[in-house]
Amino acid sequence: MGVVQRFRALDRSVQVLLGVGLLGALSLVAVLVTVVLAAVIGSFVLGVGGPVQETAPQANIVASGVDTNDDGVVEQVTVRHEGGDHFTANAVVIAVRDEQSPWERYDSDVGDSVVVGDEAVIPGVESGDRIEVRHTETNSMLVSYTVP
Template sequence: MKLKNLFTEDRAVSPVIGVILMVAITVILAAVIGTFVLGLGDQVQETAPQASFAFDYDGSDLVITHESGEAINNQSVTIVDPSGTTAWNDSINNGDGKITAGESNTLTSLNANDGDTVRIVWTSESGGTSSTLQKWTYNG
């Protein structure tokens, strides 16, 4: 019996399997490169912070208080009311640049009419994403 001839085969993988593997690698590389070239990777957005605000209107001034939730960078929060947009004033709180539970901001001389809405708007640091965290509507 000749055992020598049994182990003389040089091929380890058939050419068909090799071609399939090369095509699969090419497709995966094309997908990854295409994602970055088309900017789809940039569309992964920051999620808005989870926070709850309370509104207290006395007929003239509207006090907005951060009741609970995440601390938020005060530069990324604006207050949009019928007269325009106002930045969150952190200097009246502790001035640390963060809006934390218990801190408040006051819109003075807000002459609210029925249906007027005040919104707390968060904008991501990149500026590409914004979200309304909470809104208050005046019902006189």
């Protein structure tokens, strides 16, 4: 005997009771689905579920002046990745006298990523020049150095 035949064989009051119970269960499921959809859509509309903000790489970047002529004057600055996260080379700029250039301009050996041991050499600096290394994706400063 199938489900339909068993249902028809039940007393009329039992059929009504089962129908009301089934309808109540379906209504509860519909309400739960509606609440979940409203929460998801609302979070995106209000910006709660927006894109995750990038975080700056946690890298130890060190800048130091180099006296190439042994005359007591710094002629170039070396920026070195000494530890921590690696980062995409084109996501970092080096600013000298307000002119921004990608890391690759000063480090011809760099690959797609700047890793521990990579160095960028900035020639032709003068006393008072400010060298800044910035991560462009997060607009965060990795190192700042003023030539003595």
